Amino acid sequence: MTTTKQRMLTGNKAMAEAIAIEMERNPDVFVLGEDVGKYGGIFGSTQGLIDRFGEKRVIDTPISETAFIGAAIGAAAEGMRPIVELMFVDFFGVCMDQIYNHMAKIPYMSGGNVKLPMVLMTAVGGGYSDAAQHSQTLYATFAHLPGMKVVAPSTPYDLKGMMASAIRDDNPVVFMFHKSLQGLGWMDPLDAAVGEVPEGEYTVPLGKAKVVREGKDVTIVGLQMTMHYALEAAAKLQEEGIEAEVIDLRSLAPLDRDTIIESVKKTHRLVVVDEDYLSYGMTAEVSASVAESALYELEAPIRRIAIPDVPIPYNRKLEQYVLPGAQRIYDEVIQLMNE
Amino acid sequence: MTIPVEKAKWMYETMAKIRYFEDEMEKAYGEGKSPVFNIGAGPVPGEMHLATGQEPAAVGICAHLTAEDTVTSPHRPHHHAIAKNVDLNKMTAEIFGKATGLSKGKGGHMHLFDPAVKFSCGGIVGAGIPHAVGAALAAQMKNKDWVAVAFIGEGAANQGSFHESLNMAGLWKLPLIIVVENNEYGISVSKKASTAIESNDKRAAAYSNVAGAYVKDNDPEEMYRVSEEAVRRARSGEGPTIIEIETYRYLGHFQGDPELYREQSEVPSLREKDPILKWKNELIEKFSVPVQEIQEMENRARQAVDDAYRFARESEEPVLSSALEDVFI
Incomplete structure (x- = not known):
C-alpha cells in the first residue's frame, strides 16, 4: 500500500497552474483572449489568474480574433511572451491569416532574426453534441503547416509540464487542450480528466511521444x-x-x-x-x-x-x-x- | 406614426410564441441534466443560447419582411427564426436532433436553415453579416426589392466581418440592415469593457450611404418604427442601415453559464421591464384590442409551440448511416 499522498488536479487547473508559475517567473508572460479574465476561460484554462495577476496581465479582449492574435504576434516580436487563447479551435477561420501567414512564417521569413515566443492555446474536441462548428480538433490542419509547434497533451500532468515548456519555447506553439479532459463540472465527468500533478515547476518536453x-x-x-x-x-x-x-x-x-x-x-x-x-x-x-x-x-x-x-x-x-x-x-x- | 393594429397584434402573438418557445426549451434542455449538469446529456444536448427577453428586436423588424427577404442570425437564433416564420415543427425537431428536423438532425440549435423563408444561422460570431451582404447583392443584381437583415450581438460589431461588410454595402448601396442586439454582454465581457464606441449605430458615420438608428429600452414600438425606415431605405436603393437595440438577456450566455460576472440583482430588475407585458398593455390601451382577443392570441401561440414540441418529441431519430450523407449533394 502506498503512503505517498498524491495531489490530484483537473486538466484545467493543471494548465492554469503552469501559466501562473510562468507568470511568476517571468514578467513578460501575459494572457489575452475572450473571457480569460473574470470568467477564467470558458474551459477553465485561466482560472484564478486575474485575481492573482490583475487585468493588466490577464486581458479580456473584444471578439476580435484577428486583432488580438495579431497583437500577440506583435507583442511577441517585441520580446513579450504572450499566451493567447482562441476559445474554440473551430474559430480559427476568422483569424487564420494571422496564425498561419504571420505567426508561423515570420521567424522563417526573417531568417530566424525575429522570434515569436508565444503560445496560442485553444480548446478542441467533440462528443457532447456541439455540432459541426464547435466540435472539431483540426489537429492536422495546424500540424500540416510548417512553422508552429503543435501539441495536444492528454493528461493533467502533461498539460502542466507541456504548458511550461510551451511558454519557455522561443517558437510559436499551438497548445491544444481537449474540452473533455479539462475536468469541467458541466461536462461528462471522466476519470482521465483528473490526475496526479506535482506542485511547483517542472517541464515535459515538446515533440516527444x-x-x-x-x-x-x-x-x-x-x-x-x-x-x-x-x-x-x-x-x-x-x-x-x-x-x-x-x-x-x-x-x-x-x-x-x-x-x-x-x-x-x-x-x-x-x-x-x-x-x-x-x-x-x-x-x-x-x-x-x-x-x-x-x-x-x-x-x-x-x-x-x-x-x-x-x-x-x-x-x-x-x-x-x-x-x-x-x-x-x-x-x-x-x-x-x-x- | 402609428402601427397598423394588425401588425401590432402580430408582434404580440409572435413575441408570445417566442417566449413560450424559449421557456419550453429551457425546460427541455434541463431534462437529463440534473442533479448533475452535463452538457452532453438529455433530449437536447450541446450548447443552448436562449433569447428570452430579446423578442422586440426580432418582431420589430420582421414585421416589415416577407418570405423573399433574407435573415441571417447568429448562435442565439430562435427568436429570429420564429419571427421570420421558419417552420416551427421542423425547427423544434432539429433542436431535438430528429430526422424530421430542418437539417435531419445534423445542424442543431445553432445551425438552422430554412431556405423556404430565406433563414439561416450559424455558430461563428459575425459570420452571418457577409452572407446578408451577398443576399443583398443578389437582390440588387436580380433587380428585386428584397432586403437582407443580419442579426448580430453587440460583441460581433468588433469583428472584422462587420466593418468589411459595411464598407462594401455602403459602397454598393446594398439593401442591407444590420440589427445589433445589445444585451450588454459578449459572454462575460461587458460592452463597456470591449467596445470603443457608445453604441454601434454611430459606426454608420464611418461609411458613406449607411444610416444608423438606436432603439433604447427594448421598445417594440420604436424598433418597429426605426425598422420601417430602414426597410424603406433598403428597398428604395438608398443603402444600408445599422440599428442597435438595447435589449436584455435574462438568462446566461448559454444554459449552464454560472454568470459570476454579473450582479444577480440585475436580472429581476430587467424582468420588471418585460417588453411582452408592456406590449400587452399597449395593445389594450393604445390599440383597443379586447382582452379576450389577446387571450386567443396567447392560446394560439401556446398551441403552436406545444404542437411543435410534441412533433419534435414524437419524431424518429435519424438512421446512423445518414451521418455519412449530405457532404456532397
Whole structure:
C-alpha cells in the first residue's frame, strides 16, 4: 500500500497552474483572449489568474480574433511572451491569416532574426453534441503547416509540464487542450480528466511521444481522447490475451516518429486512432512514416480509425457514430490480430 | 406614426410564441441534466443560447419582411427564426436532433436553415453579416426589392466581418440592415469593457450611404418604427442601415453559464421591464384590442409551440448511416 499522498488536479487547473508559475517567473508572460479574465476561460484554462495577476496581465479582449492574435504576434516580436487563447479551435477561420501567414512564417521569413515566443492555446474536441462548428480538433490542419509547434497533451500532468515548456519555447506553439479532459463540472465527468500533478515547476518536453502502456502484439497510436479510448480498449483486449502497446503522441509537430517506429518493430501491427478527419490527417502521416521506415516490420496492413470525412453531426447518436471510441478500437484490433 | 393594429397584434402573438418557445426549451434542455449538469446529456444536448427577453428586436423588424427577404442570425437564433416564420415543427425537431428536423438532425440549435423563408444561422460570431451582404447583392443584381437583415450581438460589431461588410454595402448601396442586439454582454465581457464606441449605430458615420438608428429600452414600438425606415431605405436603393437595440438577456450566455460576472440583482430588475407585458398593455390601451382577443392570441401561440414540441418529441431519430450523407449533394 502506498503512503505517498498524491495531489490530484483537473486538466484545467493543471494548465492554469503552469501559466501562473510562468507568470511568476517571468514578467513578460501575459494572457489575452475572450473571457480569460473574470470568467477564467470558458474551459477553465485561466482560472484564478486575474485575481492573482490583475487585468493588466490577464486581458479580456473584444471578439476580435484577428486583432488580438495579431497583437500577440506583435507583442511577441517585441520580446513579450504572450499566451493567447482562441476559445474554440473551430474559430480559427476568422483569424487564420494571422496564425498561419504571420505567426508561423515570420521567424522563417526573417531568417530566424525575429522570434515569436508565444503560445496560442485553444480548446478542441467533440462528443457532447456541439455540432459541426464547435466540435472539431483540426489537429492536422495546424500540424500540416510548417512553422508552429503543435501539441495536444492528454493528461493533467502533461498539460502542466507541456504548458511550461510551451511558454519557455522561443517558437510559436499551438497548445491544444481537449474540452473533455479539462475536468469541467458541466461536462461528462471522466476519470482521465483528473490526475496526479506535482506542485511547483517542472517541464515535459515538446515533440516527444510516450509509451503509456507496454505490449507486444499491436501498437495503438492516439492522442488526447483517442489515447484514453486506446487504453480502455487495451484493457479489454488483455482479457482476450492480446497485449496492446499504447502510444500517446502528445505532440503533432514535431512528430516523434522514432517512438512509433520502435514500437512497431516490436509489435509488428499498427492501429492509428484520431479524433480528426480521416483523409490527409494524423493517421495518414503516422501510417506513411511507418511505411517509409518500417514497412517490412508489419505483419498486417495498418488500420486507421478517424472521423469518416464528414462534418461532425449534432444528433448525439450520429455524432457517436462518426467519432472513434474504445469499442471501435477493440473491434479493429481483434480483426487485425486475425489477419 | 402609428402601427397598423394588425401588425401590432402580430408582434404580440409572435413575441408570445417566442417566449413560450424559449421557456419550453429551457425546460427541455434541463431534462437529463440534473442533479448533475452535463452538457452532453438529455433530449437536447450541446450548447443552448436562449433569447428570452430579446423578442422586440426580432418582431420589430420582421414585421416589415416577407418570405423573399433574407435573415441571417447568429448562435442565439430562435427568436429570429420564429419571427421570420421558419417552420416551427421542423425547427423544434432539429433542436431535438430528429430526422424530421430542418437539417435531419445534423445542424442543431445553432445551425438552422430554412431556405423556404430565406433563414439561416450559424455558430461563428459575425459570420452571418457577409452572407446578408451577398443576399443583398443578389437582390440588387436580380433587380428585386428584397432586403437582407443580419442579426448580430453587440460583441460581433468588433469583428472584422462587420466593418468589411459595411464598407462594401455602403459602397454598393446594398439593401442591407444590420440589427445589433445589445444585451450588454459578449459572454462575460461587458460592452463597456470591449467596445470603443457608445453604441454601434454611430459606426454608420464611418461609411458613406449607411444610416444608423438606436432603439433604447427594448421598445417594440420604436424598433418597429426605426425598422420601417430602414426597410424603406433598403428597398428604395438608398443603402444600408445599422440599428442597435438595447435589449436584455435574462438568462446566461448559454444554459449552464454560472454568470459570476454579473450582479444577480440585475436580472429581476430587467424582468420588471418585460417588453411582452408592456406590449400587452399597449395593445389594450393604445390599440383597443379586447382582452379576450389577446387571450386567443396567447392560446394560439401556446398551441403552436406545444404542437411543435410534441412533433419534435414524437419524431424518429435519424438512421446512423445518414451521418455519412449530405457532404456532397
